[in-house]
Amino acid sequence: MIRVGIDIGGAFTDVVVYNEENGEISWAKVETTPDDPSNGVLEAIDEAKVNLGYVNTIIHGQTLAINTIVERKGAKVGLITTKGFRDILEIQRANRRDMYNFRYKKPTPFVPRYLRLEVTERIKSNGDILTSLNENEVVEAIKKLKAENVEAIAVSFINSYVNPIHELKVGEIIKRVDPNIIVTLSHEVTREWREYERTSTAVLNAYVMPKMSKYLSKLENEFKNRGFKGNYFAMLSNGGMATFDYAKRFPIYTLESGPVAGVIGAIKISDILGEKNIIAMDGGSTTTKASLVRNLEPNINTDYYVGRDKYNPGYPVKVPTLDIVEIGNGGTSIARIDETSNLKVGPRAAGAYPGPVAYGKGGKDVTVTDAYIVCGFLNQEELLGGKIKVNKRLAEEAISNIAKYYNMSIEEVSYGIVKIANDNAVNAVRLISVQRGYDPREFTLVAYGGSGPMFAPFVAEELDIKKIIVPFLPAGVFSAWGMLVSDIRHDLVLSYPLRIDKESSVDLINEKFNELESKIRSILISEGFKEKDIIMLRYAEMRYYGQEHTVKVSVMPGEIGNRELEEIERRFHEAHEIAYAFTLDSPIEIVNFHVSGIVKAKTIVLKRIERDNSSIDKALVGKRKVFYDGKYEEWNVYNKEYLPINYQIVGPAIIEDPTSTSLVLEGQTGMLDSYGNLIIERD
Numbered sequence: 001m002i003r004v005g006i007d008i009g010g011a012f013t014d015v016v017v018y019n020e021e022n023g024e025i026s027w028a029k030v031e032t033t034p035d036d037p038s039n040g041v042l043e044a045i046d047e048a049k050v051n052l053g054y055v056n057t058i059i060h061g062q063t064l065a066i067n068t069i070v071e072r073k074g075a076k077v078g079l080i081t082t083k084g085f086r087d088i089l090e091i092q093r094a095n096r097r098d099m100y101n102f103r104y105k106k107p108t109p110f111v112p113r114y115l116r117l118e119v120t121e122r123i124k125s126n127g128d129i130l131t132s133l134n135e136n137e138v139v140e141a142i143k144k145l146k147a148e149n150v151e152a153i154a155v156s157f158i159n160s161y162v163n164p165i166h167e168l169k170v171g172e173i174i175k176r177v178d179p180n181i182i183v184t185l186s187h188e189v190t191r192e193w194r195e196y197e198r199t200s201t202a203v204l205n206a207y208v209m210p211k212m213s214k215y216l217s218k219l220e221n222e223f224k225n226r227g228f229k230g231n232y233f234a235m236l237s238n239g240g241m242a243t244f245d246y247a248k249r250f251p252i253y254t255l256e257s258g259p260v261a262g263v264i265g266a267i268k269i270s271d272i273l274g275e276k277n278i279i280a281m282d283g284g285s286t287t288t289k290a291s292l293v294r295n296l297e298p299n300i301n302t303d304y305y306v307g308r309d310k311y312n313p314g315y316p317v318k319v320p321t322l323d324i325v326e327i328g329n330g331g332t333s334i335a336r337i338d339e340t341s342n343l344k345v346g347p348r349a350a351g352a353y354p355g356p357v358a359y360g361k362g363g364k365d366v367t368v369t370d371a372y373i374v375c376g377f378l379n380q381e382e383l384l385g386g387k388i389k390v391n392k393r394l395a396e397e398a399i400s401n402i403a404k405y406y407n408m409s410i411e412e413v414s415y416g417i418v419k420i421a422n423d424n425a426v427n428a429v430r431l432i433s434v435q436r437g438y439d440p441r442e443f444t445l446v447a448y449g450g451s452g453p454m455f456a457p458f459v460a461e462e463l464d465i466k467k468i469i470v471p472f473l474p475a476g477v478f479s480a481w482g483m484l485v486s487d488i489r490h491d492l493v494l495s496y497p498l499r500i501d502k503e504s505s506v507d508l509i510n511e512k513f514n515e516l517e518s519k520i521r522s523i524l525i526s527e528g529f530k531e532k533d534i535i536m537l538r539y540a541e542m543r544y545y546g547q548e549h550t551v552k553v554s555v556m557p558g559e560i561g562n563r564e565l566e567e568i569e570r571r572f573h574e575a576h577e578i579a580y581a582f583t584l585d586s587p588i589e590i591v592n593f594h595v596s597g598i599v600k601a602k603t604i605v606l607k608r609i610e611r612d613n614s615s616i617d618k619a620l621v622g623k624r625k626v627f628y629d630g631k632y633e634e635w636n637v638y639n640k641e642y643l644p645i646n647y648q649i650v651g652p653a654i655i656e657d658p659t660s661t662s663l664v665l666e667g668q669t670g671m672l673d674s675y676g677n678l679i680i681e682r683d
Contacts, residue, residue: 001020001023001054001055001056001057001166002017002018002019002020002054002055002056002059003020003056003057003059003146003484003577004016004017004018004048004050004055004058004059005018005019005059005061005261005480005481005483005484006044006058006059006060006061006065006480006483007061007062007063007158007258007261007477007479007480007483008032008037008040008041008061008062008064009030009032009063009116009258009284009285009286009479010063010284010285010286010287010330010332010349011032011284011285011286011331011332011351011450011469012030012031012032012034012285012475013028013029013030013031013032013033013040013041013043013052013354013474013477014027014028014029014039014044014477014480015027015028015029015041015044015045015047015048015477015480016087016473016477016480016481016483016484016569017048017050017334017604018443018481018484020602023604023605023607024472025186025315026049027048027473027480027481028044028045028047028048028050029044029047029473029474029476029477029658029659030043030044030047031317031353031375032351034061034353036066036213037062038218038219038222039062040180041060041219042222042635044504046116051227052226052227052228053226053227053229054225055228055230055379056230056231057230057231057233058223058228058230058231058232058233059116059233059235059241059483059484059486060219060232060233060234060244060257060483061215061234061235061236061254061257061260061261061365061480062215062234062235062237062254062257062258063167063255063258063481064211064212064215065208065212065251065252065255065257066205066255066256066306068208068211068212069110069204069207069208069255069306069307069315070306070307070599072110073149074110074207074208074210074211075150075152075182075206075207075208075210075211076115076148076149076150076152076207077110077149077150077151077152077153077154077203077206077207077639078110078111078113078115078116078117078143078145078148078150078153078154079111079115079116079117079153079155079156079199079203080118080119080141080145080153080154080155080156080170081116081117081118081119081139081155081156081157081158081199082118082119082121082122082157082158083118083119083120083121083122084118084414085118085158085195085199086113086116086117086118087113087116088195088196088199088284089109089110089111089116089196089199089203090109090113091196092106092107093196093315095531096587098385100267101311103311104311104312104313105311105312107307107314107315108310109203109314110203110204110207110315111154111203114148115145115148115150117141117142117144117145119134119137119138119141119170120133120134120137120160120615121133121157121166122133122159123157123158123159123160123162123163123165124159124165124268125159125162126162127162127163128163128372129163129165129166130140133166133169133170134570135169135173137298138169138170138173139177140174142173142174142177142178142181143177146177146178146181148157148607150181151182151208152172152181152183152205152206152207152210153181153183153202154183154186154199154202154205154206155167155171155174155183155184155185155186155202156186156195156198156199156202156203156624157170157186159195159492160185160186160187161186161187161191161192161193161198161495162495162496163205164185164187165187165214165664167185167186167187168185170185170417170479171183171185173362180207180415182206182209182213183206183211183295184202184203184205184206184209185202186198186199186201186202186251188250188320189201189202189205189250189252189318189319189493190202190302190319190414190493191493191495192302192318192493192494192495192592193495196316197316197317197318197539198318200315200317200318201252201317201318201319201322202305202314204252204315204317205250205251205252208251208252209248209249209251212248212251212254212351213248213251215245215250216232216234216244216248218647219232219244220232221245229324231243231550232244232490233258234246234247234254234257235254235258235260235261235483235486236253236254236257236260236311236489237253237254237255237256237257237260237304237319237320237321237322238300238319238320238321238489238491238596239258239260239261239264239298239300239322239486239489240252240486240487240488240489240490240491240598241483241486241487241488241489242488242489242490242527243527244406246523246527249253249333250319252317252319253319253320255304255306255317255319255321255464256304256321256322256324258479259282259289259291259324259326259479260291260310260321260322260324260476261479261480261482261483261486262282262289262448262449262479262482262635263280263282263291263293263298263322263324263481263482264298264482264483264485264486265448265471265478265479265481265483265485266278266280266293266446266448266471267280267293267296267298268482268485268604269444269446269469269471269472270293270296270444271296272606273469273673273677274673275444275446275469275674276294276295276296277293277294277295277441277442277443278292278293278296278444278445278446279291279292279293279378279433279443279444279445279446279465280293280446280448280471281428281429281445281446281447281448281449281452281455281456281459281674282448282449282478282642283331283425283447283448283449283450283451283452283453283454283455283456283629284330284331284449284450284451284452284480285330285331285332285349285351285450285451285560286331286332286333286349287302287326287328287329287330287347287349288326288327288330288424288425288428288449288451288452289324289325289326289328289428289457290324290325290428290429290431290432291322291323291324291325291432292323292432292433292436292438292443293477294371294438295413298320298322298323299323299427299552300320300321300323300491300596301320301321301323302318302319302320302493302551303316303359304316304317304318304319304321304669308427309328309347318493319405320491320493320594323432324432325345325428325431326428326647327346327424327427327428327431328346328347328348328349329346329347329368329424329425329428330349330368330424330449330451331347331356331367331368331372331451332349332350332355332356332364332367332368332369333345333346333347333349333367333368333421334346334348334350334365334367335347335365335366335367335368335402335417335420336348336365336366336431337402337405337626340481343406343413343416343420344419344420345368345420345421345424346421346424349367349603349657350365350367350644351364351417352531355367356369356373356375356395357370357394357395357397357398358370358390358391358392358394358395359388359389359390359391359647360389360391360450364398364542365398365565366395366398366399366417366419368417368421368451369401369451370395370398370403370417370572371413371414371415371417371418371421372394372401372414372454372661373390373392373395373416374392374395374396374399374411374414374627375415375416375626375627375628376624376625376626376627376635377454377626377654377661377663378390379656379661380392380624382489382611385658390417390666396410398420399413399414399417402626405596410571411627412630413633414627414631415627415628415629420629421455421456422455422458422459422462423462424425425455425458425459426458426459426463429445429459429463430463432584433463435545437578437579440464440465441463441465441466443465444465444466444467444468444469445459445460445465445468445469445474446468446469446471447468447469448471448475448476448478448479448633448660449469449475449476449478449479449488449660450475450476450659450660452470452475452660452663453470453475453660453662453678454652454660454661454662454663455662456468456470456620456663456680457651457663457664457665457668457680458663458665460668460680460682461508461665461667465682466681466682467679467680467681467682468679468680468681469677469678469679469680470677470678470679470680471677472606472675472676472677473676474657474658474659475660475662476658476659476660477659480567484596484601484604485601486601487598487600487601487606488522488524488527488529488598488599488601489596489597489598489599490502490520490523490597491594491595491596491597492516492520492595492597493541493592493593493595494512494516494592494593494594495591495592496508496512496590496592496593496669497589497590497591498512498589498590499545499587499588499589500565500568500569500587500588500589501587502631505565506560506561506565507683509560509565509593510559510560511593512593513538513593515556516593516594516595517536517595517597520527520534520536520595520596520597521534521597522680523532523597524599524630529599530666532551533599533600533614534597534598534599535597535598535599536557536595536596536597537554537556537595537596537598538554538555538556538557538566538589538594538595538596539553539555539594539595539596540552540555540572540592540593540594541543541553541590541591541592541594542568542572542589542590542591543588543591544586544587544588544589545575545585545586545587545588547588550591550592551572551575551576551579551580552570552575552594553571553572553575554571556568568648569581569588572588576672586606606675608674608675609645609675609676611642611643611644611645611672614642614643614645615642615644616638616643616644616647616649618642619638619639619641619642619643619644620636620637620638621637621638621639621642621656622636622637623635623636623637624637624654626652627655628652632681633652634650635652635653635654636652636653636654637653637654637655638653638654638655638656638657639655639656639657640655640656640657640662640672640678641657643655643672644672644675645672645673645674646671646672646674647672648669648670648671649664649669649671650664650668650669651663651664651665651667651668651669651670652664652666653670654667655670655678662678664680667682667683668680668681668682668683669681669683
């Protein structure tokens with residue numbers, strides 16, 4: 001049987017095909033089609049020469065959901081909420097992180113005020129009904145929203161996370177009034193407290209639902225027409241995957257589906273190579289992503305924001321998301337002179353169209369790729385195995401405008417752009433490590449994506465990282481491979497603040513974990529999985545009583561008793577000291593109960609490569625003049641496909657594969673291991 005992973009990026013769409021019978025892996029990479037991403041997917045399927053009649057599983061990661069939000073191209077949404085809470089999307093939070101930000105601009109709500117309607121109802125914080133739901137007001141609100149031609153309705157009531165009875169009733173009424181209206185009930189998306197964040201999550205889910213449902217349905221039909229009769233899975237932000245039907249219902253769970261697949265793939269590779277602590281760095285065409293993994297256990301939390309940067313607070317999304325830092329810095333990121341005459345790179349990017357100037361597709365803005373080409377780090381004639389022809393002269397002409405402004409040479413400006421892009425990548429790794437209290441020198445850097453292996457050696461030099469792994473598969477399609485090794489996974493988080501020193505705490509802890517496990521079990525069984533194959537993982541988000549922020553602690557399976565509770569308390573003190581460097585002799589409370597339900601995917605066994613006919617002379621393509629650190633040098637250029645195993649390449653050197661270019665700097669050595677991974681180490 002055959003598995004297919006599909007990853008849509010900002011500039012390219014990747015397909016990786018794995019044959020379970022013979023272990024063979026093939027791939028294809030085509031340019032993304034932003035107007036209709038499905039066209040790029042189908043083109044990649046054709047390019048890979050996949051007979052879908054023999055495929056049993058398709059796993060898809062996409063950027064449609066997050067791009068719909070960022071570009072504000074989603075549905076017209078109405079909001080029904082508790083009387084008195086109509087303006088929650090406008091008020092947001094008082095404890096803003098942007099108190100001293102002179103460029104602060106309050107995010108514009110996705111639902112304008114005239115489409116935010118109130119109804120009478122109120123649930124107390126303990127779940128008791130304070131005021132019953134006025135169903136007549138609900139019907140009137142629905143009619144008003146229908147008259148405004150809304151495409152979807154979000155329902156978010158105060159304290160519905162603890163008792164959703166009124167939201168469920170509104171959902172029934174909406175379906176009775178008009179079964180065709182798309183509905184999101186906030187408690188179905190998240191059971192965590194904080195009404196602004198929960199309402200924002202529900203609204204954004206409703207905002208994306210129509211477009212995502214249409215897109216996935218179109219793909220299903222296209223695949224069926226090509227003979228596919230297997231299972232469709234969508235990659236989720238928590239590092240797992242779920243059915244297409246689940247993704248249509250909860251598209252908000254797929255926002256980071258592409259980037260997290262790369263992290264899961266990096267964990268798989270690192271496990272095989274015996275690396276336990278890694279920093280996964282995905283250098284893409286428009287962004288650079290970094291994720292820190294300790295003991296091969298990814299960190300999953302629900303504090304995620306769409307569009308957040310140092311000037312903008314972004315929009316909160318309370319769904320389980322693998323911890324990733326993302327910055328606007330990639331191969332097609334645009335270099336520009338800002339209002340203070342400084343040279344900047346990103347976050348704006350040229351993307352697939354028009355792309356870098358050197359591609360000759362009409363692009364006018366200088367990109368990082370153009371600078372790498374002019375400096376000689378990238379092939380100056382063709383990329384992507386000859387599919388993309390490169391015109392160095394066009395890149396030089398575009399960069400000359402910046403060079404004239406600074407009265408510098410074209411090469412000096414190009415190298416300046418390269419350095420700024422590399423520094424941006426360094427910053428992404430710093431944010432995920434140093435700012436979280438971790439020393440990057442204690443981690444191995446796993447670099448992938450089209451630009452990741454180019455950034456990685458500079459990042460390693462700056463942060464004193466000793467070892468880099470560039471995975472065996474062409475780095476530019478690695479995230480699609482990561483989907484093939486991802487498990488089926490669902491996460492549920494429930495807010496239920498509970499002091500663990502109270503007399504009834506043990507019974508309540510067991511009750512809440514059992515409730516979440518039962519819910520996840522029913523979801524997975526409804527998706528066709530067997531109960532015996534389901535693995536449950538438990539976590540508790542805990543804090544000292546009176547604190548605001550929590551730390552996550554793993555919780556043992558089975559019945560919790562007093563002895564287990566003492567162990568949970570010990571784990572909390574230990575985790576708190578790691579995070580904040582102190583502990584307190586204060587009461588402890590659990591704020592959120594978190595359960596993960598996992599069904600393991602079939603293992604992909606990595607095959608050791610055979611290079612009987614390879615030699616370093618055969619791998620050596622030639623020499624190239626490279627402008628590095630203010631002067632021209634001659635660097636050896638190697639074809640990765642012909643490198644012999646365990647041969648040590650002394651930097652500086654360039655190692656090319658069809659989808660990316662790896663650099664080995666002076667003072668570094670590169671070596672191909674028996675699986676085909678490129679291992680770069682510093683002296």
